[in-house]
Amino acid sequence: MSYIADNIKEVEAKIAAAAQRSGRKREDILLLAVSKTQTVETIQQAVACGLTSLGENKVQEIMDKYEPMGNGVHWHLIGHLQTNKVKYIIDKVDMIHSVESLKLAEEIEKRAASKGIVMDILVEVNMADEESKFGITPDNTLEFVKILAKMEHLRVRGLMTVAPFVENQEDNREYFRKMRQLQVDINAKKIDNIKMDVLSMGMTGDYEVAIEEGATIVRVGTGIFGARDYSNKEK
Template structure:
C-alpha cells in the first residue's frame, strides 16, 4: 500500500510543480511518520524516502536509534523547552519554533554541543486559537530577535493551515506566508535565510506547491490514516 500511495503523492507533486513552472527537485517531500511503526518507515525507506517528520520527541529519538543513519529527521510538532536537549543533535531541522523561550532553549543546548541548529519560525497565518505559532505581525520582530543567537540559523517559515474540505480555501494562507518570506528576505537580516517554506499537508500540498512551498509534510497520503492508539 505504501508503494502505491507514495507513487501517487510523487505524481501529484510533479504535476503541481509543472503547473507552477517549478522543478521537482525544488520541493522536499517530508514523510510524516508520527504514530507509525518502524516497519512502515522501513518500507518507505526502502522505496527511497530519506526525510521523515515526527511530532513527538520520544518517537523521533526511538526511531532515530532504530533506523538507518542516513535518514534526515525533521521535528515538526510543538516542542517543549525541556525536551530540546533530546533532539538537538538528531533533528536536521526544527520546524516549530514559535517563542523566544524555545529559541533560547535551543541556543543554550546548541552552544553546549558547539553546533548550529537550523530552524523555521512557525507562523499561525490563519490565527486559529487551537494552533501554535506566532502571528503574522509578530514574525519580523521575532525573527530579528532570534537572529542574534549565534547557534541558531533561521532557514525559513512554517505554517499549519486549517483542515478544509476544499484545498483552494487555504490558497490565501500559503500566499500570505510566501509574501511574508519575501518581506523578510528584503530586510537582509544577518544570519537569516528564508529559502525554506514548509507548508501543505496531505489534503492541500498541491495548492501549497503552486504557492511556493519548498517542503510539504505528507503523512496520511503515504502511510494511511493514523493510529491514535499508539502511545508516544
C-alpha cells in the same frame, strides 16, 4: 509494502505536476514523510522507496525510532516542542520546524552551543489565527526573526505554518500565498544572517495548492502511510 509504494508514486506525481504548474522543478520541493504513530517496519518501507526525510510531531517518537532507523534518514521535528525536551533531540534532528517563542529559541541556542552545532530552524507562523494552533502572528514575525538573527547557534532557514483543516484545499490558498509574501517581505529587509529559502507548508489534504504558492517542504503522512492508528499510543 505495495500500498505504500503505490501511495508514494501517486504523491510524487501530484508534487511534480504542482511544481510544473508553479514553474519550478520537482527537486525544488522536499517530500517529508510524516511518520508519527507508524512502526519502524512501516517507516522502513517508505525509506526503501527513497523517502529518507522523516517528520515527527513528538520528541518521544524520535527517541524511540532514532536508533532502529539508523544513519540513513534525516529527522525533522515538526510538532510543538517543549523547552524541557530540546536537549533530547538537539543532536538528532536536521531541522526544527516549530520555533514560535523566544524561550524556546533561547533553549535551542543554549543546547546547540553546548554541542558545538548550528541548528536549522523554521519560525512557526499562525497564518490563519486559529486559537487551537501554535505559532506567532504574521505581524510579529519580522521582529522575532530579527531577535533570532543574533543567536549564533541558530540558522533561520524560513517559515512554517499549519493551515486549517479544510475539505477543499483551495480554501487554504490565501494562507499559503500570504506565507510566501511574508517570506519575501522579510528577506527584502536584508537582515544580517537571515536569508530564508524554506517554506514548510501543506499537508496531505492541501499540499498541491501549497506547492503552487511556493512551498519547498510538504509534510505528508496519511497520504503515504494511510490512516493513523492511535490505539496503542498513550503519548
